[in-house]
Amino acid sequence: MKSHNRHPVTNSAQKAFKKEIRDAIKGVSSGFLFGIPLLYTMEVWWIGSYAEPLQMLIALLTNFVVVFLLIRTEGFRGTTDTKIRDASIDSIETLAIGFICTALTLVLLRQIDLNTSINEAVGKIIFESVPFTLGVAVANSFLSGDREGGTNTPPSSSxxxxxxxxxxxxxxxxxxxxxxxxxxxxxxxxxxxxxxxxxxxxxxxxxxxxxxxxxxxxxxxxxxxxxxxxxxxxxxxxxxxxxxxxxxxxxxxxxxxxxxxxxxxxxxxxxxxxxxxxxxxxxxxxxxxxxxxxxxx
Known part of the structure; x- marks a missing residue:
């Protein structure tokens, strides 16, 4: 009986995991759509390079508040009745997605390397990630769509x-x-x-x-x-x-x-x-x- 009851739980967990991955991919994609122009702006690189820790903290908190409000409205998960606790967790996840993708892009563009100081790297990531995280937060509001119903219909010869x-x-x-x-x-x-x-x-x-x-x-x-x-x-x-x-x-x-x-x-x-x-x-x-x-x- 115990082994028989595991299948619904396993299937449910798999569906939840797949949805989590899909939501993350949607957020990443939306983040790139919104954030890529600023990632190519040297003035923001410079601001991040010379920002003081207090400035970074203010920028980070401001970004979190804006993302939190967007998530409460309708975040990238498409939930309109998000509780404060859930919205806070989603906001942290949104910031994490933005930071990781921004950091990887800056590494790809050679704006962060092994010679970059920790303070400079963190500053660049925080300031460059602002539009990226906003894009992640509004992924469902502005760019949602139906994944289902797509079929590879073979073309006719008519x-x-x-x-x-x-x-x-x-x-x-x-x-x-x-x-x-x-x-x-x-x-x-x-x-x-x-x-x-x-x-x-x-x-x-x-x-x-x-x-x-x-x-x-x-x-x-x-x-x-x-x-x-x-x-x-x-x-x-x-x-x-x-x-x-x-x-x-x-x-x-x-x-x-x-x-x-x-x-x-x-x-x-x-x-x-x-x-x-x-x-x-x-x-x-x-x-x-x-x-x-x-x-x-």
Whole structure:
């Protein structure tokens, strides 16, 4: 009898664990959508580098209060009747998600390394994580969607289906381009891209590519944001998640290069290695912008 009663408990625990992971992924994805532009802002790096402990504490407490109020309204779990104790726990978890993702991104961008002092690293993480944690907190309010109902419907060979495939492909290419251009336009004119690219060695560039693809895939196909179920029914070049992620990344890189050339950050005289490194560095936020564009079409 005891072994027979374990299965409902186990299934319930598994469902709760899966929901917890899904909520965390949704929060991370929303955090990147909100926080990536500020992560490419050197003025915030400097503020974090020279902030005093008291300033860090004030920023941390202020961030916690705002996140707590957002969680009480409707946090990334989608619960409107959250008790104060539960909201406090969720707020701490939200801050933790923001701190971890911000720290990993700053390490990826070479703004935190083994030579960075603890005080400087903590300051950068606290100040850079503010929009990130706000994005995590409002994930369900602004970017929730139904994960269910998505099926991998095979495309038909009828003329109407071919036309639908072309239209769907053009819509996704357009949405990706608009989202990528929007983010790249705000970052490309700044000096952050050349500064970051100059510090990137090939292994770090490869890591940035991997992070861009992983975050893009998570936002569109894992996090359950907006109309995610429809993404699995797309046809054309974007019919499968892996294809969509790779094609969208290439489009985002092209959008980033266009903006870098437009703002005279790159010229035809520059070697291809400079073009490549700049494109990969700007490709991270541009890819996130492209993913944002696709989840709202």
């Amino acid at each position: 003329p109407q289906s071919k036309t639908a495939e072309i239209n769907a492909t053009l819509a996704d290419v357009g949405a990706t381009s608009i989202g990528a251009l929007f983010i790249a336009f705000t970052i490309a004119p700044t000096q952050e891209i050349p500064m970051l690219a100059s510090a990137m060695t090939p292994p770090w560039l490869l890591a940035t590519i991997a992070a861009s693809l992983l975050i893009s895939y998570g936002i569109v196909f894992v996090a359950g944001l907006t109309n995610q179920a429809r993404r699995y029914q797309q046809q054309g070049l974007f019919h499968r998640p892996i294809n969509e992620t790779l094609v969208a990344y290439i489009i985002s890189l092209m959008a980033g290069l266009l903006m870098l050339w437009f703002f005279h950050q790159l010229s035809l005289e520059d070697p291809w290695t400079v073009w490549l490194s700049h494109a990969i560095v700007l490709g991270l936020p541009a890819t996130i912008g492209g993913a944002a564009g696709r989840i709202v079409v």
